Amino acid sequence: MASVLIVGSGASAVHFALSVLKKGHEVTMLDVGHPKPAALNPDDSVNDLKARLSDPVRYFLGERYEGVVYPGSKGEYYGIPPTKHYVFSPPTAFHVEATGFEPLSSFGQGGLAEAWTGGAYPFNDHDLAAFPFRYRDLEPYYGEVARRIGITGANDDLARFLPLHAHLLEPLALDPHSLRLLADYERQRRDLNRALGCYLGRSRTAALTRDTDDRKACTYRGRCLWGCPLDALYTPSLTLKECQRYPGFRYLPNMYVSHFTLAGSRRVGGVVAEDLARTALRELHADTYVLAAGTLSSSQIFMESFLKATGKTLTLPGLMDNRQILIPFVNLRMLGQTYPPESYQYHQLALGIEPPRPEEYVHGLITTLKAAMVHPIIHSLPLDLRTSLFVFRNLRAGLGIVNVNLYDRQRPENHLTLRPGPGSGRSTLVIHYTPAAGERIAISRAIRTVKKLLRRLGCLVPPGMIHVRPMGASVHYAGTIPMSTTAAPRTVSKDCRSHDLDNLYIVDGATFPFLPAKNITFTLMANAVRVAETAF
Amino acid sequence: MDDTPPQAALDHECRVLTSYLLRQAPSSYVLAKYRDAHAADALPASPAGPFDRLLARLAISRPSLLKLVDAYASVFFRTGLLRKKMVLLLAILEVSPRLHACFDSPDPGGTVGLLARIAVRSSAFLLRLLLAVVVLGPLQLAFALRSTLAAGPGRRDG
Numbered sequence: 001m002a003s004v005l006i007v008g009s010g011a012s013a014v015h016f017a018l019s020v021l022k023k024g025h026e027v028t029m030l031d032v033g034h035p036k037p038a039a040l041n042p043d044d045s046v047n048d049l050k051a052r053l054s055d056p057v058r059y060f061l062g063e064r065y066e067g068v069v070y071p072g073s074k075g076e077y078y079g080i081p082p083t084k085h086y087v088f089s090p091p092t093a094f095h096v097e098a099t100g101f102e103p104l105s106s107f108g109q110g111g112l113a114e115a116w117t118g119g120a121y122p123f124n125d126h127d128l129a130a131f132p133f134r135y136r137d138l139e140p141y142y143g144e145v146a147r148r149i150g151i152t153g154a155n156d157d158l159a160r161f162l163p164l165h166a167h168l169l170e171p172l173a174l175d176p177h178s179l180r181l182l183a184d185y186e187r188q189r190r191d192l193n194r195a196l197g198c199y200l201g202r203s204r205t206a207a208l209t210r211d212t213d214d215r216k217a218c219t220y221r222g223r224c225l226w227g228c229p230l231d232a233l234y235t236p237s238l239t240l241k242e243c244q245r246y247p248g249f250r251y252l253p254n255m256y257v258s259h260f261t262l263a264g265s266r267r268v269g270g271v272v273a274e275d276l277a278r279t280a281l282r283e284l285h286a287d288t289y290v291l292a293a294g295t296l297s298s299s300q301i302f303m304e305s306f307l308k309a310t311g312k313t314l315t316l317p318g319l320m321d322n323r324q325i326l327i328p329f330v331n332l333r334m335l336g337q338t339y340p341p342e343s344y345q346y347h348q349l350a351l352g353i354e355p356p357r358p359e360e361y362v363h364g365l366i367t368t369l370k371a372a373m374v375h376p377i378i379h380s381l382p383l384d385l386r387t388s389l390f391v392f393r394n395l396r397a398g399l400g401i402v403n404v405n406l407y408d409r410q411r412p413e414n415h416l417t418l419r420p421g422p423g424s425g426r427s428t429l430v431i432h433y434t435p436a437a438g439e440r441i442a443i444s445r446a447i448r449t450v451k452k453l454l455r456r457l458g459c460l461v462p463p464g465m466i467h468v469r470p471m472g473a474s475v476h477y478a479g480t481i482p483m484s485t486t487a488a489p490r491t492v493s494k495d496c497r498s499h500d501l502d503n504l505y506i507v508d509g510a511t512f513p514f515l516p517a518k519n520i521t522f523t524l525m526a527n528a529v530r531v532a533e534t535a536f
Numbered sequence: 537m538d539d540t541p542p543q544a545a546l547d548h549e550c551r552v553l554t555s556y557l558l559r560q561a562p563s564s565y566v567l568a569k570y571r572d573a574h575a576a577d578a579l580p581a582s583p584a585g586p587f588d589r590l591l592a593r594l595a596i597s598r599p600s601l602l603k604l605v606d607a608y609a610s611v612f613f614r615t616g617l618l619r620k621k622m623v624l625l626l627a628i629l630e631v632s633p634r635l636h637a638c639f640d641s642p643d644p645g646g647t648v649g650l651l652a653r654i655a656v657r658s659s660a661f662l663l664r665l666l667l668a669v670v671v672l673g674p675l676q677l678a679f680a681l682r683s684t685l686a687a688g689p690g691r692r693d694g
């Protein structure tokens with residue numbers, strides 16, 4: 001059996017690894033891999049933690065109070081909690097420079113999805129039109145990933161956009177506000193579908209509603225944002241643990257990969273990594289190499305390999321990300337009600353907007369406010385702080401936010417390149433992004449439609465509070481080394497094998513030739529399994 | 537120069553602001569965390585100008601002025617020193633034992649009563665804001681004038 005060396009331990013890497021391990025291959029996984037801290041008081045709810053921890057401020061705000069979101073902090077309504085900072089802390093040698101883009105990278109065990117919000121939405125044939133395969137080719141792998149990780153959902157109005165794959169679990173219990181929104185939608189469904197092209201339904205969420213052998217079903221403790229202590233909310237480090245049960249698996253954390261060495265012009269000979277524990281360089285070898293370090297890091301390693309081998313600086317065009325728009329709302333019908341702190345925290349409803357052209361589908365996630373850090377919301381209200389707190393407390397059960405996602409397509413002006421470092425040192429990753437010419441129109445149209453929908457559901461959108469997030473904020477990066485049916489340089493085959501280097505596969509978002517508005521990670525995992533099953 | 541106020545002053549500040557925001561006294565845990573946050577330089581470094589510093593001083597030393605200053609800052613000094621201190625305190629309070637409940641429950645009363653109270657409180661805010669503009673606006677202008685004069689003629693950047 002072949003020896004396979006994988007870079008990364010994120011969602012793409014671990015599902016690829018698990019599939020090839022099941023086939024009997026030897027796998028070495030190189031990862032920077034900052035580990036997850038142990039969960040405190042796993043049986044406590046979020047409010048129990050506030051009451052019972054010896055130092056709750058340190059838990060929720062961090063040792064240096066870095067979890068406080070001050071006025072003027074870029075219009076975000078929530079921050080990454082200190083319990084998740086390990087996910088994002090970079091090695092000191094990592095340098096990035098970006099224009100028009102705010103990149104986020106992970107060097108944690110399990111990658112970015114250790115901090116994700118669990119939205120798991122399959123692509124359909126319209127979304128896959130630019131891919132060299134159809135939905136039916138991916139469907140078995142969506143089913144396999146759903147079986148592995150647990151995905152909840154329902155056969156409802158959203159099924160017209162979200163195919164129903166195998167192993168869908170029954171949905172999570174709805175909180176009262178989400179229940180109300182759904183009921184109000186159902187009463188006006190025909191009209192909302194026809195007049196606005198809006199469809200509402202249950203979110204597809206990577207959380208368990210049933211116990212499995214290793215994991216407990218969600219008990220609605222409301223701690224999702226700080227890290228689910230029961231592992232009911234899926235994160236890739238769980239699959240990493242599963243890989244570690246295979247004797248043929250070797251996990252090497254603290255390894256910061258720089259580049260591949262080339263053996264001749266078309267093969268990888270080895271991989272060079274800095275052992276961060278010993279501050280020494282190591283070269284490792286295998287039959288086959290797999291890049292799954294996330295679109296930005298995989299692209300950087302790919303470019304650095306050519307730079308080291310040929311002295312030439314590559315440019316990788318086609319970087320994509322979903323533009324996200326945050327639309328906060330107040331549901332006046334929930335006024336004066338008590339919010340339920342013990343409920344699943346993230347979005348429980350999703351929204352699909354029928355587009356004029358199928359690839360322009362607009363996807364929305366509707367999160368009602370439950371347990372959360374609320375000071376950023378309070379200080380963003382246009383009142384003095386005492387009045388803001390009063391208004392907030394009384395409206396709390398009726399507050400929510402729609403996170404609207406727009407599609408993106410590859411454009412040559414959006415690219416990655418390297419600025420070589422001094423001597424043989426690390427290069428800086430350079431990112432350029434310019435929005436498409438018609439983007440403002442698409443943003444305004446989406447905002448108008450969602451505002452109309454919310455009004456019909458009895459909700460108000462407070463003036464001045466809509467926030468168009470910067471590019472990079474959705475962290476659905478894709479498109480820099482895309483799948484192509486022609487063997488062009490800097491592309492991969494349908495099986496995600498590099499058209500430049502015969503024994504290199506790339507199995508993360510870098511290979512996606514189009515980015516629909518749907519969250520990408522479920523498809524990253526399904527595609528990684530597809531490659532492992534069909535090419536290995 | 538160490539700008540951190542001494543411990544007693546921070547405790548006083550924390551008491552004044554907590555009772556203003558929550559109508560409750562801070563626990564010893566909240567007092568300790570408020571102090572600790574200042575010692576850890578948790579407030580984002582900002583070049584607080586003399587008027588900004590004066591607003592914060594006025595609000596703390598004369599709690600009767602706090603309402604006025606808070607209203608003024610909510611429009612004219614949203615990222616000013618006083619609001620930053622109050623937001624830091626809100627963040628501490630919302631996760632502190634017992635006091636976190638002040639963020640959770642609505643006031644008693646039906647929907648109509650609540651809507652009426654929200655309307656009354658919002659109108660009261662507008663009135664305070666108006667008064668604050670009359671009282672504090674000229675003061676801010678005077679400070680701006682003084683610093684322009686202190687910069688002297690001919691000292692232009694660029």
Ligand SMILES: Cc1cc2nc3c(=O)[nH]c(=O)nc-3n(C[C@H](O)[C@H](O)[C@H](O)COP(=O)(O)OP(=O)(O)OC[C@H]3O[C@@H](n4cnc5c(N)ncnc54)[C@H](O)[C@@H]3O)c2cc1C
Nearest residue numbers: 008009010011012107111112113117119257294297519521
């Ligand atoms: C707050 C947040 C919420 C999100 N919510 C959702 C959601 O609801 N739904 C959804 O679909 N997506 C969501 N995402 C996006 C999702 O997390 C990513 O799409 C996904 O994690 C990408 O997986 P990946 O395996 O391709 O790469 P990554 O997650 O980026 O993993 C990269 C891995 O490679 C390792 N690595 C990187 N560089 C090197 C190197 N040079 N050497 C060695 N190892 C390296 C890292 O340690 C890490 O293990 C969210 C992201 C964030 C941050």
Ligand code: SF4
Nearest residue numbers: 218219221222224228
């Ligand atoms: S509510 Fe969130 S944190 Fe609690 S058990 Fe469910 S998934 Fe985990």
